[in-house]
Amino acid sequence: MTTYFGVDVADVIETMPSRFRKEAAAGISGRFGYDLGEAGRWRLAVRDGDAALAPAEDLDDCLAVVATDPQTFVGIQLGKIDATEAMALQKLTVAGDRGAFGSITRLFQKYLPPGEEALPDTELVVLKQTISVGQTFATGPVMGRFLKGLKQKKILAMRCPVCGRLQSPPREICAVCRVRNTEWVEVGPKGEMRMLEYVYYASPDPLTGETRETPYGAIGVLLDGCRDEEVFWHLLNPAQLDRVQMGSVIDGQVRHGSRLRPVWAENRTGSIDDIQYFELDD
């Protein structure tokens, strides 16, 4: 017997008919194949709310065939492995009608290893909601002056009176020297690309609740007048994601990145949106 995660793969397969939810299978019929490598090939026949499972030589007559290794198969059944991720890793493939295969996966109750208390067939209640609370964010005098500068197409930084470090957006104090920043300096607006975060993953923007469009580029620009890590964080023109070059400084060796310039919004209100994004300064 071959076990994965402490579970016998044969037990997972053989309990499939008993885990079949007849009531959910109305209107579904067809043959589906499981190619589980060393755990063998299996054909599931669904018809009129009944299901039969049998070993099979070949699975050519199936609407869809899932191919995976027994460990992944058991892992998915136990919730150890995420099926989508297994597909992304090429550890699980579906040939044929993927949609049909998706519909039959919902016809089985969750597998429970022997000895674990069987769940009564209770539904597990889920409540989905978007929670939204309106906010009024204060700029304070320092962030306020910086944001107002954007209205006039100016990028302002504050300089630490002790170490000379520039920060933009500015802070009330220099964290390192623990003194109030006092001097305002205009920097940029052009600069050099220092870092690109090429974002493929779409996530919600908590300021709006909307999902961001991908891909996009979050960038660090070393604005003219700044040095070292004094980079300015904003966005790149998404059309130019593949055309920019990062610069770097390693052990004092400088490699220059692409030159960038800000693209200003038409209507500027004193917010981060006053700069649409940066683009190549060809």
Next chain:
Amino acid sequence: MARGTKNRHVGIVGIGETKFSSHREDVNQPEMIHEAVRQALDDAGIGIQEVDCVVHGNMELFEMVHQPDLWHVLGTGAYGKDSFRITTGGTTGGTLVCAADNLVASGMYDVVLAIGFEKLQEGHTTGGITNMADPLWARKLQSGALTDSAAVKLIEEFGPERAKRAAMTYRIIMDQHACLNPNSHRAFGLDWDQMDDLMADSPPLIGNLRLIHMCSQSDGACALIFASEERARRMAKRPVWLRDHITVHREETLNLCTNYYPNNPTHRFAAEQLFARNGIDDPLDYFDVFEMYDPSAWWGVDWLRDFFLLEGDAHLKLVEDREIAIDGRMPINPSGGVIAANPIGATAMVRVAEAAKQIRGDAGPHQVPKTVRHALASSFGGTMWTVLLMLEDELNGWGMP
């Protein structure tokens, strides 16, 4: 940093961890927490009446529950007791351990139960983390904890081929460890012959950071019971002593969008301070195991250099030579680490719990096959914040009369 003499010693006497999973529809928040609490009490062999104080932590916006210790009293056992709620971001679990140490060492309480938890399936993890950024600027730009800055740095320094192979080697070793740990959320059974495919085919998230490199989003809780030296010796067969800990935060304007090196010295700074004040010259030699808060394989590789105060490519070699494997010279995350399971508010405490189990020698299938006397555990959170903790099998060092 200025400090006095430790008032009294503190030991870990009970450990509880839930299974980590993305399928915990079967329990609500207090019920999940209670699984860890029950386990910790049973492990310590005590009832809740012996606990004087309960310390609780997580991040509220992951589940959008305000001051959740109020509701969670249904599972924490805090009813009628003193209780605290202390948090610091991803470092929360480590902070809870520091807090429990302070509370017991002060003499206020003899026995403290600390609980870290998160039920990430109840919210949107990346959206929740993005919300840590300044609402007027970086919140528009940040994507949760996803960044490929460590990849950029390693690739710049060591070339793409060597850097990418090192990250994937680290990843596969962590997966092999995860397969040994029955609690882990993600354990794929990755093989060395998949290395090239994974480097090419795993879906990209940001730049060279791929899905396969990144930590999971898990539900789970961890509970630890701490006791004064006197009580610990009576309670536990083998208390694990908390020798010392250090917390290092840094300003929020840490700009991940820079590859100017060094830009994140908190880990190294914490390690330097902690080792110096405890008289440890060679951490690679001194420690027998390290449970690291490694949010991605790239960071895991990069941070080895900082935590062990290494220079050049010594950290890459540790990975390439597979010395970080469970049977290697410096086993990293025999539990599988954060890539295998990441219930954020509990994650850093799980590092401490796993390190303590290694010292007790009862970690189970993922027990390091050598005597473990000294363990290091790290926490990561906020904008490159660090909590670094030392656990030992006998009383040593700071605070000894």
Next chain:
Amino acid sequence: MARRVGICAVAQTTYQRDKWHERFQGMALEVLEPLLAQTGLDFSEDKGIGMSISVSDDIFDARTISDNGMTDVLGAHMRCEEKIAQEGIQALYYGLAAIQGGHVDAALVLGHCKESQPKSRNMVTHMAFDPFYTRPVGLDFTAAAGLQAQAYADRSDVGDTHLADIVARAGRMAQLNPATPETPVWTREEVLASPMLADPIRAHHAYPVSDGAVGMILAAEETARAICDHPVWITGVGNCMDSFFLGDRDLASNFALKQAAARAYQRAGIDQPHDRFDVVEVSDQFAYQQPMWMEGLGLVDEGQGGAWIAGGGPDAMNVNRSGGMLAGNPLILGGLVRAAEVALQLMGLAGERQVADARCGLAHGVMGPAGQFHSVAILERD
């Protein structure tokens, strides 16, 4: 015995309805700078402040890890900072533990909140309830207080006129407190005429929405004496958590407060609390809570809150000379502001509201629906 720990400096902003002109960092600096100036301390590694303990709340701040944006203004860059995500007085309590435990000699405590930022304070406290049983019926801390106020009214002699007198007195007291410049001064009749909010709580019985920050420096005895002429010792602390569901509790019983107070008294070596304190600051978020918490603390006979008010008890016992919560502090800072006020009184720095020769005081904080969690601190001077 663990070493003694003293409060060496206290600073706060004003508490106002809408500090639209300041963000959190600005408010915190307004507190940090005077604290450092008063004590001469810095954050140097050898003998500076070893730990910053912040107080803030992710949901009030609309910010995951609400202390993340505060590191620089807490002096904590490349240093230790931890956040009390709970009632602010717990930071005092925790700072005491960290110093007594030996990990640090001196700690900064600093809390901030802007209740004006979210559209509704009640919507924030609504999130403290569970999603299936208590949120769907619209519970928030105000509605829960209404239920508790009703339960207390049924059990005590406190009536609408007593509550009006409490609010009127709070307004008068607040006039002497420079930190509460906006607190309205109402007459008893105006309070009695104010509309109901959550019966029997009237609109004027509720603490106003406010923004502000408060902080203090704590230090071990030796350090405290070196940096401060008038350290205030934290001699007893205690807190307690009650059940979550309102129906699981006897809302008028003061269960958690009695436990918290008993622990604090025991630690401070106080057998007879009734006559022990020269000043008392309780977190009266709603008027009914002032007599109710005083009963829970064992300072007023059970069920006799009304007679206590009618007999001039609050003045005689110097309760909430600052104006209390009714004068306006953010919810999560309530107990910390109370402790700051008691410390100022014991230091002799309370200005026009100074109680002569105050030597021992009590500060109280409360969090959660209908007082689910209470925390009590006893402060004394030499």
Next chain:
Amino acid sequence: MQSDFDTSDCYTIEGKLALPYTYFAGRVGSRFITTLRDQHKIMGVRCDACDTVFVPPRQTCERCLGDLTDSWCEVGSRGRVVNFTVVRYPDRHLPRPVPYVLAMILLEGADTPIVHLLEGIPPEQVAVDMAVEAVFAETTTHTIRDIDHFKPCDA
């Protein structure tokens, strides 16, 4: 405000805190809600050690930490008001236009009252000890609001 505070560069920006959430009731909570929804029965759990019937149900007794997972008992859908308030401040998170009555109702057979809406009677006529009964919701919300509200009934 400090008198020398220059507010000329200060202003405010409107925004939101908006994120999606998915709450799980768990096995115990799910059984309570589905029983309420499908059978119009209100279930509690009994802790024998503490001799208490709790509503809403919970998996663990917070007093003695006993496991209550399978300690179900049905309580009545009628009960009496033990405490109440009238909510009169309007807000977005509230379930009804104000004013409405929020009451603590002790159901027959239960030892702990639940908080719920009381309707069908003017607020000024509500009294402690009055008998009430559950009015079940026509459409489910998968929460305790599968009891839409309580209304007065004969004792």
